[in-house]
Amino acid sequence: xxxxxxxNAHKYYSVHPLFxxxxxxxxxxxxxxxxxxxxxxxxxxxxxxxxxxxxxxEASVAKFECHNKNIxxxxxxxxxxxxxxxxxSKCVLPNGEYNAxxxxxxxxxxxxxxxxxTDHQFVIFFPEDVHAPMIGQGEITKMVIKVRI
Numbered sequence: 705x706x707x708x709x710x711x712n713a714h715k716y717y718s719v720h721p722l723f724x725x726x727x728x729x730x731x732x733x734x735x736x737x738x739x740x741x742x743x744x745x746x747x748x749x750x751x752x753x754x755x756x757x758x759x760x761x762e763a764s765v766a767k768f769e770c771h772n773k774n775i776x777x778x779x780x781x782x783x784x785x786x787x788x789x790x791x792x793s794k795c796v797l798p799n800g801e802y803n804a805x806x807x808x809x810x811x812x813x814x815x816x817x818x819x820x821x822t823d824h825q826f827v828i829f830f831p832e833d834v835h836a837p838m839i840g841q842g843e844i845t846k847m848v849i850k851v852r853i
Contacts, residue, residue: 705789706828707819710779716828722748726777726849735781735824738847748852758840764788765815765836768799773807775851776829778837780821783844787827788815788836795834 706716713727729745738753745751770792778787790813799810811834818839821827829835831853838844 786839
């Protein structure tokens with residue numbers, strides 16, 4: 705997992721071949737007026753833009769998730785978003801089977817830690833990062849870029 709601000713995004717270009725394109729896409733957007741929805745950016749990159757009222761920690765942890773085929777770059781555009789996290793290697797209670805169509809594995813485990821993101825801060829979740837996003841009060845606007853592995 706990586707947590708940082710957009711001003712430092714260039715430091716992560718070398719982590720994955722598609723990260724530079726992903727962060728350049730973010731930089732080219734008017735983040736105050738993003739279009740809500742799911743869109744293909746290019747081969748291997750998809751974006752999900754969403755505005756929603758934050759959830760309780762319990763509601764988010766009920767869908768404690770990780771992915772096998774994608775890395776998530778989750779950007780908080782507006783609001784105060786908390787997230788739960790635990791390394792996948794410490795999760796022992798799968799919540800059902802891996803869903804290949806949605807690329808999601810759920811767990812019943814509890815997060816080891818919680819952290820917050822605010823305007824223009826991002827987190828990168830790799831397949832080994834189980835996460836519970838969208839915890840908060842009030843409206844949260846975020847962008848999630850799915851980076852195919």
